[in-house]
Amino acid sequence: xxxxxxxxxxxxxxxxxxxxxxxxxxxxxxxxxxxxxxxxxxxxxxxxxxxxxxxxxxxxxxxxxxxxxxxxxxxxxxxxxxxxxxxxxxxxxxxxxxxxxxxxxxxxxxxxxxxxxxxxxxxxxxxxxxxxxxxxxxxxxxxxxxxx
Amino acid sequence: xxxxxxxxxxxxxxxxxxxxxxxxxxxxxxxxxxxxxxxxxxxxxxxxxxxxxxxxxxxxxxxxxxxxxxxxxxxxxxxxxxxxxxxxxxxxxxxxxxxxxxxxxxxxxxxxxxxxxxxxxxxxxxxxxxxxxxxxxxxxxxxxxxxxxxxxxxxxxxxxxxxxxxxxxxxxxxxxxxxxxxxxxxxxxxxxxxxxxxxxxxxxxxxxxxxxxxxxxxxxxxxxxxxxxxxxxxxxxxxxxxxxxxxxxxxxxxxxxxxxxxxxxxxxxxxxxxxxxxxxxxxxxxxxxxxxxxxxxxxxxxxxxxxxxxxxxxxxxxxxxxxxxxxxxxxxxxxxxxxxxxxxxxxxxxxxxxxxxxxxxxxxxxxxxxxxxxxxxxxxxxxxxxxxxxxxxxxxxxxxxxxxxxxxxxxxxxxxxxxxxxxxxxxxxxxxxxxxxxxxxxxxxxxxxxxxxxxxxxxxxxxxxxxxxxxxxxxxxxxxxxxxxxxxxxxxxxxxxxxxxxxxxxxxxxxxxxxxxxxxxxxxxxxxxxxxxxxxxxxxxxxxxxx
Numbered sequence: 296x297x298x299x300x301x302x303x304x305x306x307x308x309x310x311x312x313x314x315x316x317x318x319x320x321x322x323x324x325x326x327x328x329x330x331x332x333x334x335x336x337x338x339x340x341x342x343x344x345x346x347x348x349x350x351x352x353x354x355x356x357x358x359x360x361x362x363x364x365x366x367x368x369x370x371x372x373x374x375x376x377x378x379x380x381x382x383x384x385x386x387x388x389x390x391x392x393x394x395x396x397x398x399x400x401x402x403x404x405x406x407x408x409x410x411x412x413x414x415x416x417x418x419x420x421x422x423x424x425x426x427x428x429x430x431x432x433x434x435x436x437x438x439x440x441x442x443x
Numbered sequence: 444x445x446x447x448x449x450x451x452x453x454x455x456x457x458x459x460x461x462x463x464x465x466x467x468x469x470x471x472x473x474x475x476x477x478x479x480x481x482x483x484x485x486x487x488x489x490x491x492x493x494x495x496x497x498x499x500x501x502x503x504x505x506x507x508x509x510x511x512x513x514x515x516x517x518x519x520x521x522x523x524x525x526x527x528x529x530x531x532x533x534x535x536x537x538x539x540x541x542x543x544x545x546x547x548x549x550x551x552x553x554x555x556x557x558x559x560x561x562x563x564x565x566x567x568x569x570x571x572x573x574x575x576x577x578x579x580x581x582x583x584x585x586x587x588x589x590x591x592x593x594x595x596x597x598x599x600x601x602x603x604x605x606x607x608x609x610x611x612x613x614x615x616x617x618x619x620x621x622x623x624x625x626x627x628x629x630x631x632x633x634x635x636x637x638x639x640x641x642x643x644x645x646x647x648x649x650x651x652x653x654x655x656x657x658x659x660x661x662x663x664x665x666x667x668x669x670x671x672x673x674x675x676x677x678x679x680x681x682x683x684x685x686x687x688x689x690x691x692x693x694x695x696x697x698x699x700x701x702x703x704x705x706x707x708x709x710x711x712x713x714x715x716x717x718x719x720x721x722x723x724x725x726x727x728x729x730x731x732x733x734x735x736x737x738x739x740x741x742x743x744x745x746x747x748x749x750x751x752x753x754x755x756x757x758x759x760x761x762x763x764x765x766x767x768x769x770x771x772x773x774x775x776x777x778x779x780x781x782x783x784x785x786x787x788x789x790x791x792x793x794x795x796x797x798x799x800x801x802x803x804x805x806x807x808x809x810x811x812x813x814x815x816x817x818x819x820x821x822x823x824x825x826x827x828x829x830x831x832x833x834x835x836x837x838x839x840x841x842x843x844x845x846x847x848x849x850x851x852x853x854x855x856x857x858x859x860x861x862x863x864x865x866x867x868x869x870x871x872x873x874x875x876x877x878x879x880x881x882x883x884x885x886x887x888x889x890x891x892x893x894x895x896x897x898x899x900x901x902x903x904x905x906x907x908x909x910x911x912x913x914x915x916x917x918x919x920x921x922x923x924x925x926x927x928x929x930x931x932x933x934x935x936x937x938x939x940x941x942x943x944x945x946x947x948x949x950x951x952x953x954x955x956x957x958x959x960x961x962x963x964x965x966x967x968x969x970x971x972x973x974x975x976x977x978x979x980x981x982x983x984x985x986x987x988x989x990x
Contacts, residue, residue, distance in 0.1 A: 330872075330978055330979045330980070330981075331870070331871045331981075332962070332965075332968075332981060333871060333873055333916040333967070333968065333981050333983065334915075334916055334917060334965060334966075334967055334968070334988075335962075335965060342962075342971055342979050342981065343979070344973055344977060344979050347629055347632065347956075347973060348956060349956055349958060349970070349971030349972075349973070349979045349981075351958070351961075351962045375959070377960075378959060378960035378961060379958060379959030379960060379962065380959075380960070380961065380962075426960050426961050427961075429960075429961035430960055430961040430964045431964075432961075433961055433962065433964040433965045434964040
């Protein structure tokens with residue numbers, strides 16, 4: 296069976312590229328202002344005002360690599376059907392069409408699915424699984440973080 | 444003809460009829476000769492049959508038809524309305540409710556009901572004696588025993604099926620009401636923004652206009668919230684039926700009194716307290732009310748009583764659930780909590796009885812000799828308390844060994860717009876709901892002492908532990924405090940405590956927006972709100988901060 300083509304947003308985070316399905320991204324913002332979240336782990340930059348709704352911003356690079364959270368970059372507000380979350384990434388490269396392939400175990404939320412692009416295998420993280428992982432992390436305690 | 448456009452209406456009407464049906468069946472058990480109720484029950488089954496048939500849900504129509512047939516026999520005095528009939532009709536009502544759920548979820552009402560249809564159609568009364576109808580107009584008691592001698596209760600004069608003659612109503616989808624509340628909430632946020640601008644501009648006319656707008660938004664909000672209000676009876680209606688089943692299962696005699704059914708609460712609050720109420724009731728029957736022989740030995744009537752009272756107190760609704768069962772011993776509760784390592788010996792020694800009773804709300808706490816299937820293992824009092832906290836409610840417990848227990852739920856009437864106290868803590872501005880604050884205080888240093896690793900201060904003759912909000916939030920400590928230390932006094936685990944803050948900023952009405960996934964899992968946060976300057980402030984739940 297032929298896989299269906301989908302559009303992806305290619306973003307960069309700490310010299311790595313990731314492909315997010317465009318349908319899962321509600322909005323892209325270049326400027327933003329955040330306010331601190333009490334008891335949140337350090338990779339949460341803060342909470343931002345997204346059209347009147349409080350939406351937490353997660354520094355994706357900090358979450359992945361434990362680097363200090365930053366206050367600059369590009370914000371991807373994810374679709375509200377998945378969760379109430381925005382990801383801070385270093386930048387957006389382009390929008391491409393393509394098909395993902397299973398390249399790891401189903402439990403591997405980060406690189407279980409990938410997109411072949413320009414001879415490169417780009418991980419296409421599952422945002423649904425990311426939100427579930429963040430929930431699990433926050434449920435345990437307010438000030439710890441669990442890296443993938 | 445495409446009937447799908449009528450599906451929502453069908454579902455809501457059948458659910459209403461089933462509510463009435465459940466109430467009426469249980470009420471008829473205690474007063475089998477009540478002609479009005481017999482007619483109501485027949486009419487409900489008939490209406491459901493007609494509606495289901497017109498929508499093409501044949502199985503549902505057939506089940507309702509068979510229930511109607513059985514009721515017709517009662518109506519025509521061929522059968523007395525007895526416990527066996529009640530059981531069958533309740534089973535039928537449950538099955539109809541399942542079918543409606545099926546219609547709502549996947550559009551189908553199909554279920555295997557042939558066994559139930561046979562039982563309904565082939566029902567024969569328990570004895571010939573019972574065929575004689577009890578004389579109509581039996582004296583109605585205010586309460587009637589449940590259980591082996593079934594019959595539940597509700598307060599007289601609260602007929603669920605009654606409708607005021609000539610009352611005009613419009614059916615509105617709940618989503619529309621939710622949306623109206625959201626829009627009004629946004630208006631409050633915009634109004635706060637305008638107030639900030641007006642304050643900065645120094646314009647008196649703008650100030651006056653904002654003040655007028657503020658009053659109008661508040662009025663609009665109040666009116667919209669009234670649309671969402673529902674009587675406590677809407678949640679209480681489930682209780683007699685549940686209690687009947689639980690009492691039967693446990694072999695206890697229990698009567699239930701419900702009062703204050705007309706007291707109104709926001710729909711979302713009623714939804715949130717439905718399960719906690721059921722759990723408290725099950726606990727009361729399962730662990731509170733003694734078996735008849737034990738009650739007789741203790742000099743009590745064999746039939747236990749549970750009373751549920753709803754009443755208004757200022758802007759809150761208090762729901763009390765009391766029983767005349769065996770009560771609780773605070774010493775035993777403290778000992779159990781210590782044994783489980785939930786509190787230290789020193790902490791246990793300082794607890795008042797009321798504080799000790801609240802230990803039952805700690806996760807994992809249970810003094811029951813055995814966990815029965817009735818109260819269940821999954822949902823404990825900790826979940827009850829958490830549910831209440833999530834709607835800015837509170838719970839208190841009082842009990843006397845041998846005399847009984849009373850559980851009081853204190854609830855806001857509405858939740859979306861709340862008054863908060865904004866406080867500064869390091870570089871952070873956070874908010875506490877005003878109704879979770881006992882008082883604010885500037886603590887004088889000379890009233891502070893240390894006791895072991897704890898800092899306490901004296902308020903009158905009371906020693907009150909002091910906690911740093913900065914430490915709780917993982918923030919740096921402030922340096923160079925003045926003579927007075929600002930603190931908010933709150934109740935933590937049933938005890939007063941002071942939370943030291945850096946500064947008080949002020950009070951404000953805010954539209955609280957709960958956090959979605961994943962932040963809703965972070966304990967201690969009730970949600971966020973947008974202030975007048977666009978700033979987002981997190982609203983803290985003090986009780987959850989220290990869990």
